[in-house]
Amino acid sequence: MKVKIEASGVGKRFRRRLGAEEVEAMAGLELNVYQGELLCLLGPNGCGKTTLLNLLAGFDTPTAGSISLDGCPVRMPGPEAVMIQQEYGLFPWRTVRGNVELGLELARVPAARRRRLALELIALVGLNEAVDRYPRELSGGMQQRVALARALAVEPQVLFMDEPFGALDAMTRHKMQAELIRLWREKEMTIIFVTHDFNEALLLADRVAVMTPRPGRIKEIITINQPRPRNLLSPEAAQAREAIHRALVEGIMTSNPKEPA
Ligand SMILES: Nc1ncnc2c1ncn2[C@@H]1O[C@H](COP(=O)(O)OP(=O)(O)OP(=O)(O)O)[C@@H](O)[C@H]1O
Ligand SMILES: [Mg+2]
Incomplete structure (x- = not known):
């Protein structure tokens, strides 16, 4: 398996x-993410999950250690x-199509091609009827689909998702x-997905x-070795749930309690 992202001593x-x-938000963090895998990241509030995504995506720089993507420093x-x-x-003043086209505009894709690609992606995430609507006219689930379509428009190799479905009701989620x-299967992406929900991690990952405080x-x-779609009531799922919990x-229990939050 090819290592896509490597975080060393971060x-x-x-x-x-x-x-x-x-x-000190993070210390001595080691992580390899393999190409094409869906890795879930789980840990207590304030343990540095968002910080880690920001570092891996290059929005912020580590104060120690190194991070590479395909062997090149990020x-x-x-x-x-x-x-x-x-x-x-999402941008409230842009329609669904306008939001999805955003990354393509920044990449200077010509207008006709931009429009065609955006419509394809909007269909892919099931938002055909909402093409010309504004974010305020959409439910949380629909807005999340727009965000997904917009992210996919630039054909990323890696997708970072920070508790993306946290605000959705159980069915929509x-x-x-x-x-x-x-x-994920269709686009063969590598996904790093932050969640607090054991079941979500067991379904997806x-x-x-698991991170320390x-x-x-x-x-x-x-x-998680179970084939998908996963059965959360299976003995394998129970075993994995137990391991995550432990x-x-x-x-x-072993974290340093003297540091204030
Ligand atoms: N820009 C910043 N300036 C100062 N401290 C920060 C900054 N960003 C994060 N921190 C601190 O770093 C620690 C980790 O924060 P982070 O947001 O990464 O946690 P998290 O695991 O994503 O938490 P949550 O589960 O609540 O989303 C926290 O103590 C936070 O207060
Ligand atoms: Mg966070």
Whole structure:
């Protein structure tokens, strides 16, 4: 298996304001992400999951260690790796089509081709009827689909998703999870997906990386060997759930309690 992203000895310190004490968000983090895998990232609030995505995507730089994509150091965000945030990040003054075309505009794709590609993607995520609607006219699930279509428009090799389905109701969430698996297979992307939901991780992931509390590092990686669609009531799922739970608890018990949050 080819390593797509390699994080080695990664540390990150933040200074909240000038003169204030530094916060150590991450220390000695080691992680290899394989090409084409769907890796779920799970860990307690404030352990550094969003920070890690930002570092891997090149939005921020580590204060220690190194991060590479396809063997090259990551220095800035590029079209090969795209992030989807929890609040969708849509532009309210642009229609669905306008939002999906955004990345293509930045890449200077000619208008006719841009339009055709955008319509294809909108169909792919099932939003045909909403092409000319504005984000405020869409439900959370539909906005999430727009964000997905917009991310896919630039044909990224890597997709970072930060609790993307956290705000959706159970049924919509279930639909989006199935949709994501379908798109992931079709586009052969590498996906790093942050979630707090054990079931979501068990449904989606090839591997689940469990982080320790701050300063975050990878405590354990649990491989999910079940074929998809997954049965969450199977003995295999119960075993994986147990392993994730154990890694989380162990991480919390052995973390350094003297650092304030
Ligand atoms: N820009 C910043 N400036 C200062 N501190 C920051 C900054 N970004 C993150 N931190 C701190 O780094 C730590 C990790 O934050 P991060 O947002 O990565 O956690 P998280 O795992 O994504 O949490 P959650 O599950 O709540 O989303 C926290 O203590 C946070 O306060
Ligand atoms: Mg976060």
